[in-house]
Amino acid sequence: MQxxxxxWTYILGALIGAIAGYLYWFYIGCSSGTCPITSSPIISTLYGVLMGALLGSFFKKIINK
Structure with a gap:
């Protein structure tokens, strides 16, 4: 629990990023398969998790100040 x-900021950011990555693939994604990130829902979601966690780390620094 600790x-x-x-x-919590990393986890929340990663969760929001995962949802955003999947929705990006679903609505805008590349159907031809030539786009390395948006052609697969798994890769797009994992990229969203990474970007969300990085954004969460930014907010962690702001909250701690």
Whole structure:
């Protein structure tokens, strides 16, 4: 439980990023398969998780100040 308390901004950012990545693939994604990130729902979702966690780390620094 302490881990969730310490890293809640990363977890929340990753969750929002995963949803955003999947929705991006679903509505805008590349159907031809030539786009490396948006041609697969798994890759698009994982990319969203990564970007969301990075954004969460930015907010963690702002909250701690």
């Amino acid at each position: 881990i969730i308390k310490n890293y």
